[in-house]
Amino acid sequence: MNKVFLYQDIWTDLIFNYLDVKILLFQKVKMSGKTDHVDTIRAQWIRERPDLDVDAIALIGRVHRLSQIIFTDVHKPIFDKHGLTYQDFDVLAALLRSGKPYRKSPGELLSTLMITSGTMTNRIDRLESSGLVVRDLDPEDRRGILIRLTNQGKEAISRAIQEHAQSETDLLNTLTEKEKGELSRLLKKLLLKLELKEDFSS
Numbered sequence: 001m002n003k004v005f006l007y008q009d010i011w012t013d014l015i016f017n018y019l020d021v022k023i024l025l026f027q028k029v030k031m032s033g034k035t036d037h038v039d040t041i042r043a044q045w046i047r048e049r050p051d052l053d054v055d056a057i058a059l060i061g062r063v064h065r066l067s068q069i070i071f072t073d074v075h076k077p078i079f080d081k082h083g084l085t086y087q088d089f090d091v092l093a094a095l096l097r098s099g100k101p102y103r104k105s106p107g108e109l110l111s112t113l114m115i116t117s118g119t120m121t122n123r124i125d126r127l128e129s130s131g132l133v134v135r136d137l138d139p140e141d142r143r144g145i146l147i148r149l150t151n152q153g154k155e156a157i158s159r160a161i162q163e164h165a166q167s168e169t170d171l172l173n174t175l176t177e178k179e180k181g182e183l184s185r186l187l188k189k190l191l192l193k194l195e196l197k198e199d200f201s202s
Helices: 003-031 037-048 054-081 086-097 106-113 117-129 151-174 177-201
Strands: 133-138 141-149
Touching (some): 037 054, 054 086, 054 151, 086 141, 086 151, 106 117, 106 141, 141 151
């Protein structure tokens, strides 16, 4: 037999054996009743493109899916309840956690929130018109301004952050303390790698 055809046959057998094992594992998980949306997508990719690293696709897919669900089902209802958008919450939370007198320059907020100056201006305008922040003159630079939480803004973000934190605690109750620690460690490891790349590219 021609060696080329022999190697092709061996390679084909390896691919289909790999595919059979992957599908079998998926079927066992599915029979246990513990599947998620990503399992279905993963199985489809295994069937159509067994050459792909479907485990990586599944892992990133779950991170993305969790992010979508957490925002839509956990965070957004809290923002809506307090009359805030996600963007409002971001700015107010950054001011609150900065400590008294709860104010920052636009530049400091830009660095914290990683958004454009135009976007920041729109956010500040909206929050100021709602009475949640005010623009103060910077005592150390008369040409500059500082964004400060009003009492109304401090009360609004304090109520929202309380519910926000509790909702995330409730969400993670399905994990043990050990599992939460390990998950946090692994996500931090990945995030540090991505942030390092971002720092080098900027």
